[in-house]
Amino acid sequence: MITIVSDTHSTTGHELSGRTLDAVRNAELVVHAGDFTTAAALDAFEAESSRLVAVRGNNATEAVADRLPEVRTFEENGIRFALTHRKRGGSTALSLFGREREADVVVFGHTHRHLAERAGEVLLLNPGSHAQPRGNHPTHIELEPREKGFAGRIYRQDGKIMGEIPVGGLES
Structure with a gap:
């Protein structure tokens, strides 16, 4: 499973709780879209x-900026991801960012x-x-691998499902 989180804004720790904490601990990969602070x-x-x-x-x-890049590209289960915190210009700029990196999915915060x-053609x-x-509700995304791509869900910390996300053309 991949767990996706963003915008921690903490000076002391991870600020994880509930289902989000469990998802991070159980994930094979945790993707964080920035602002650890x-x-x-x-x-x-x-x-x-x-x-x-x-x-x-x-x-x-500066200590965080020295350790982390502004953007990353990686591939999991046949899906190419482009990761950034933000791009000015909204969904058009994010889509262009994804296409420039030949990504199927852009993850942002x-x-x-x-x-x-x-x-x-890019999933944001x-x-x-x-x-x-x-x-808003505190949320995170969980992506479960399928034969091709992933089946995803947006979860609240209390475990309530906020939405379903097919990634790679598969239904969840």
């Missing part, structure tokens, strides 16, 4: 994750609101924020 928060995520792929956000301290929508995923939802 401090090295302590990044270290706490690394301690809870078996494998962490992350980018820095716009609120990263910054808005603190979960989102799963197609922008042309924002897990929302598990720690500072800013008027």
Whole structure:
């Protein structure tokens, strides 16, 4: 399973709880779309994750910025992911970012609101924020591998499903 989170905004730790904490601990891969804020928060995520792929956000301290890139591209189960915290220009800019990196999926954060929508041929995923939802529910995304691609769900911390996401053309 892949667990996707973003926007921790912590000075001390990972701020994980409930289903989100369980999902991070049980994931084969944790993807973080930025804004750990401090090295302590990044270290706490690394301690809870078996494998962490992350980018820095716009609120990263110098210690975090020194350890994490602004963008990353990686592949899992035949799906190519492009990861960033934010791109000015909304879904058009995110779609272009994905196409430039030949990605099937763009994972991003910054808005603190979960989102799963197609922008042309690119799927845009924002897990929302598990720690500072800013008027929204605290959320994360879980992707379960299938024969090709993934079946995904957006979850609240309390375990309620907020949405289904087919990734790679498969129904969840």
